[in-house]
Amino acid sequence: MNPDLNPAPSPGLVVTRFAPSPTGFLHLGHAYAALFAHRAAKSAGGRFLLRIEDIDQGRCRPEFEEALYEDLAWLGLDWESPVRRQSEGLADFTAALEVLKRQDLLYPCFCTRADIRAEIEAANGAPHLIPTGPDGPIYPGLCRHLTGAEQQQRIESGTPYALRLNMDKALKMAGPLTWTDLGKGEIKARPEIFGDVVLARKDTPTSYHLAVSVDDHRQNITLVTRGEDLFAATHIHRLLQKLLDLNTPAYHHHGLLLGDDGRRLAKRDKAQTLCELRKSGLKTLDILHMCGYV
Numbered sequence: 625m626n627p628d629l630n631p632a633p634s635p636g637l638v639v640t641r642f643a644p645s646p647t648g649f650l651h652l653g654h655a656y657a658a659l660f661a662h663r664a665a666k667s668a669g670g671r672f673l674l675r676i677e678d679i680d681q682g683r684c685r686p687e688f689e690e691a692l693y694e695d696l697a698w699l700g701l702d703w704e705s706p707v708r709r710q711s712e713g714l715a716d717f718t719a720a721l722e723v724l725k726r727q728d729l730l731y732p733c734f735c736t737r738a739d740i741r742a743e744i745e746a747a748n749g750a751p752h753l754i755p756t757g758p759d760g761p762i763y764p765g766l767c768r769h770l771t772g773a774e775q776q777q778r779i780e781s782g783t784p785y786a787l788r789l790n791m792d793k794a795l796k797m798a799g800p801l802t803w804t805d806l807g808k809g810e811i812k813a814r815p816e817i818f819g820d821v822v823l824a825r826k827d828t829p830t831s832y833h834l835a836v837s838v839d840d841h842r843q844n845i846t847l848v849t850r851g852e853d854l855f856a857a858t859h860i861h862r863l864l865q866k867l868l869d870l871n872t873p874a875y876h877h878h879g880l881l882l883g884d885d886g887r888r889l890a891k892r893d894k895a896q897t898l899c900e901l902r903k904s905g906l907k908t909l910d911i912l913h914m915c916g917y918v
């Protein structure tokens with residue numbers, strides 16, 4: 625167990641979480657996911673936690689956070705206090721980055737999006753040949769081979785940089801990995817599909833993947849339930865768990881609710897937000913019904 629990130633696990637107890645980002649109002653799809661996690665915990669006599677994923681300070685708004693507490697309470701959910709807010713846990717993410725740095729698994733990347741695009745286009749020619757992972761085009765490795773002196777010089781000149789994982793090195797260090805998915809069985813982790821993933825962004829000293837992996841451990845989550853749109857992310861989360869010596873929860877990636885047009889619901893679909901549905905006179909039971917729980 626990594627002493628920098630040491631939790632106190634309670635063996636046997638199911639602990640789930642719902643981890644919304646307050647970048648918009650919750651919609652019916654969030655209701656489905658929150659109820660799914662709550663039910664998974666309560667039906668096993670376990671604990672349900674709420675986590676506010678607010679590291680993207682440019683897009684998060686206090687009014688969205690306020691509204692989500694109201695929406696979740698309206699759904700009849702209860703959660704433990706205090707609620708973990710990721711923006712208050714930056715020291716944990718810095719400690720995790722230090723652990724990776726000590727293993728020489730991170731490198732600073734000074735590239736802009738335009739640099740990356742130009743390099744990929746030059747290397748691949750046709751757009752359909754561009755290697756793409758779950759987070760977008762695979763990083764072509766421009767900054768991977770900078771010398772220590774070159775890195776230092778750019779850092780000192782004030783060029784903003786992200787921290788990327790050296791995937792080849794990380795894979796060698798971690799060896800083969802699997803995780804248990806309650807919906808899909810034993811899954812072989814394939815973190816290589818991400819390439820040299822960003823673990824600390826230029827504007828934020830962490831990233832979604834790092835913050836989720838650390839926080840699931842910190843909060844002793846034993847079962848991560850979330851939509852299957854995040855299935856691929858688990859490949860990288862599993863690798864980070866291994867490299868950082870974090871607990872590995874079980875996963876249950878559930879199906880997504882679709883709108884009338886057959887597309888998945890998004891925060892931009894105003895009519896389906898829980899506050900709009902509530903204002904239109906719907907009751908909690910109607911939402912449970914729309915989510916297929918009754």
Ligand code: GLU
Pocket residue numbers: 643644645677836849850854
């Ligand atoms: N914060 C993420 C979202 O709102 C969910 C993260 C997770 O469940 O792992 O999409």
